[in-house]
Amino acid sequence: MNWVLGIMTAVLVFLIVKRFIKPKYLKDLNQDEFIQGYRKAQLIDVREQREYETGHILGSRNIPMSQLRQRAGEIRPDKPVYLYCQSGARSIRAAEFLKKKHKCEDLSHLKGGFRKWTGKIKK
Template identity: 60%
Template sequence: MKYILLALIVVIIISVFRYFRQRNYLKTLTEDQFREGYRKAQLIDVREPQEFKNGHILGARNIPVTQLKQRLVEIRPDKPVYLYCASGARSQRAAQILHKKGYKDLNQLKGGFKKWTGKVKQG
């Protein structure tokens, strides 16, 4: 029992550490803040292609997080990157990958596409 408790405490400590470290390089923006800056940035939808086809933010490019490492050449490191997924988990994972590769200006949509009320393109 004490080993399970110890393991649980270690997992919680690691999760808290990652959360605070990620806040240093990934800005989580409200929809209004996101809308203010995404037209001057690289807007990337990191969901899978089928999700993208069912609807995405107007002007977004689809680079699924599962393909991100192979498609880094499509993302300029000198321009801001605005990421979103369905709820926020995959955009955080994408930001972690980009951060490790030297990308600096990383932003994500708070709540993901599910919370987006702006213009949407189908197909």
């Protein structure tokens, strides 16, 4: 019985770590780096619509994480993709999906997410 508990604990730890560890192919950009390149990229806010409506980075498109599978066709895999969410966790998951299922290669996300953003926003 102890070995079952050990396996369950190991799986749980793995899933928690995987959720918050940034993949190697994803560029982790601070705000200044993000600002330098996001106008030349597809800027995608993966927060839910109600979060987006409270304020978002000017020029971003809202494709919530909950709709990403259905709306991935709106994102061009041959162009750079800049992602952000509230804290950075959902944008990492969105990047994983876009890399594996949509074949996007040039993926970046805003380190710390929108909550750390001090630039211009639109409400």
